[in-house]
Each structure stands twice: as structure tokens, then as C-alpha cells.
Amino acid sequence: MSTKTNPQRKYSLILFLIWPFFSMIYAIRNYRAIWAKDLVWFFVIFFGFTLTIILADSDEQSDGSRYRDKFVAMAGQQVSFDNVAILFYDEESQVLDVIETIVIFTVSRFTDNYHVLFAVFGLIFGYFYSRNIWYLTDLAGKGIVTENIPIILTFAFVVGFWEINGFRFWTATHIFLFGTLPYLFEGKKNYLGFAVLAVFMHFSFILPLLVLGFHIITGKRTSVYFVLFVLTFFVKELNLTQLGEYLTANLPEIFLPRVKGYVNEEYASGISEIYAKANWYVVYYQLALKWSVVVLMAGIFFYGNAFLKANKNFDRLFSYTLLLYSVANIFSLIPSGGRFLSLANLFAIALIFFYLQYAPKIKSIRKLMFFAIPALSLYVIVALRIGIQAMGILCVVGNPLLRIFINADVTVLEVLKEVFGF
Secondary structure, X not given: OHHHHHHXXXXXXXXXXXXXXXXXXXXXXOOOOOOHHHHHHHHHHHHHHHOOOOOOOOOOXXXXXXXXXXXXXXXXXXXXXHHHHOOEOOOOOOEOOHHHHHHHHHHHOOOOOHHHHHHXXXXXXXXHHHHHHHHHHHOOOOOOOHHHHHHHHHHHHHOOHHHHHHXXXXXXXXXXXXXXXXXXXXXXXXXXXXXXXXXXXXXXXXXXHHHHHHHHHHOOOHHHHHHHHHHHHHOOOOOHHHHHHHHHHHOOHHHHHHHHHHOOHHHHHHHHHHHHHXXXXXXXXXXXXXXXXXXXXXXXXXXXXXXXHHOXXXXXXXXXXXHHHHHXXXXXXXXXXXXXXXXXXXXXXXXXXXXXXXXXXXXXXXXXXXXXXXXXXXXXXXXXXXXXXXXXXXXXXXXXXXXXXXXXXXXXXXXXXXXHOO
């Protein structure tokens, strides 16, 4: 076995060095090989190295441009780690996400090339991203059943590799999932440390961590949480002023500036205007995912009761997913709070994947999948369309050596528009 594996691993690495984009496709085709997830991980690193920041000079709201500007500014300063560390959790500096600051400081000691920074972002993000995908495929047994193919694609695209543009929150999402999913589904408590680590990547992950703690203390309440899950879809708005006053009175002062920004009425209006101007598919592709997940989760609840009772770990994952989704539904009414729905969707899609993989075939669930597949296909297509906006053309046709000597900040989408009017 080892005599076969080692040459394959070596050849896969050579393939990556020659053509990273094709190596990723090759890894997907050979997903059961032990080296496949590493090729995807390496590709995400390369994606970061070739990433193009869209409208970086004029788009002040771009996370990518803020990371770049912060990095370039720090690279031009003679500062020590002590100078940086003293800012952590300081009320004046408001540095709450310490991992990002440590990464930027460390890389800035070696270079002022922001492409290197995003390659390191890809190194961190890509590790958890690839491991989360392969957590599902490794537990798929002999192979992924046909109806699970759109499910695993959706799982890979909910927080796709292009999200290193928003490094802190989306990396925290995959770190939290990496730590929590094995605990819920297999009872592996030693992974829970990663759930805590996510808070240091993005402070707001205190919320899903508290939900996890509450679930651990109270235990499975699947029926209760399903009712809550359904009811939260009927909550249409929150009084942001009252919520802001409550949080101001009860949270430590260090969190107040961030929280006030999130519950600001003007900020909420600005976000609403952005969505009002967006293309139809930007609005509806998220709805397609949301209602596919809701319908399939409801199908599992009503038709998979016997399976839930016979599989306690699966039931525990289902229970937590319902509770987290309920909380995410409420917080989605707050500007930027909707990002937690992506985390909830990752848990929900993993749940659906495991159910379709392991549970007895039920006609009712298959009928639901018949209607869900077109909606999920729309989601995957639009998510990929959004993802290639930041994908540099060298990410598709180049390799690491070419990227060192060629600086082509042209996106794949720009090329497609120019050639095909895409």
C-alpha cells in the first residue's frame, strides 16, 4: 500500500507545481485518495497568492482592501511584537480578533507584498476548508451516493475558498465547524478546543460557542428546537434601538463600538439599499439554499424519526443544528448578523449529507430532493459566479513559478466578459 501511495503523493505535488487549477480538479476526481485534500489545500494557498482585490482603491468597505492597507502600513513600520500585543483587547485600539493581527504582523516582518499575506490567509483558511469537506467524504463509506453530489458541492460553496477576502469571519466559520462537527457527530471532545479558537479569529463567535455550551448543558431537545426553528422564520424585524441599549448595558465596554456599529439603524438602511440594487440572482440564490435546507430538514424530522431514535449522535447533531439555525434566524435581522446563517447552513448541509448517506431510502425524502436539486444547482452556479470575481487569471492558467515573475491582476470574470460577454 505504501509503495503505491508515496509515488502518488509525489506525482500529485508535481502536478500542483505545474498546474494548480488542474490539480484541484484531479483531486476532486480522486477524492478518496489520501493526498486529495492536500491538493485542494495547496490550491487555496495559490488562490490567495493570485487573488485580485476588486476596486481595492475606491471600495472602502472591502475587507480585502482593508487587510491589504493594514498590512502595507505595518510593513513600513519598525514595531515589535510587544508593541502589537499590548493592543489586544484594549478598549482604545479595539483589537478583538488577535489571530488576524498576529498573522499580519508576522508576515509584515518578511515582506510588504500583500499577495504573500493572502497566500498565508489561504494556508490557514484552506487547511480547515479542505478538512471540513473531507470530513464528510471520509465518512461516506464506499462512495458518495448520487443524490449527495449536489449536497457536497453546496457544502463546499456555502463558504467557498474565495471567502479569504473576508478572512477573519469566514476562517472562524470553518474553524468552528472543524471543532464542533466531530464532537456532535462522533462525540470527539478533544476537537472542542477549535470551537474556542474560533473566538480569537473573530470575536462574534462567542455567540455560536454560547449556543453550543447551552446545548451541552441542556442536552438534546430535538422536538422543542424544531418548533423554535419554524417559529423564527416568522420573526420579521427587531427593534435595533432597544437591542442596542440592552447590549450596551450588559456587555463589556471593549465590545461596545463593534456592537453599536452592527445595530445602527443607518447601517441597516445602507445594507438594505445595497440588496435592493443587487441583481435578482444575488437575492434569490440565498433563498434557494435557505428553503432547500428548511424543506429537507423538515423532511428528516417528520420521516426520519426512527433513524433519529436509533442514532443518538445524529440526533445530537440535528438538535444543535436546529437550535443554532433558530438563533441565526433571529440574528439575521441585524446587519451583518446574517453571516451566521452560513454557519448554520454548513451544519444543516452536513446533517442532510449524513442522512442521505446512512439512512434507509425513503420515497418522501427522494421526492423532496427532486425539488431541492434545481434550487441547489442555482445556488452553486451563482456562488461560483461570485467566487470568480476575485479569482486572478493566473490562478487558472498559471503556477507558483509564473506568479513570482508575472504580476497579472486581471480576474477570470474580466476575461470571460471580454471574450464571451459573460
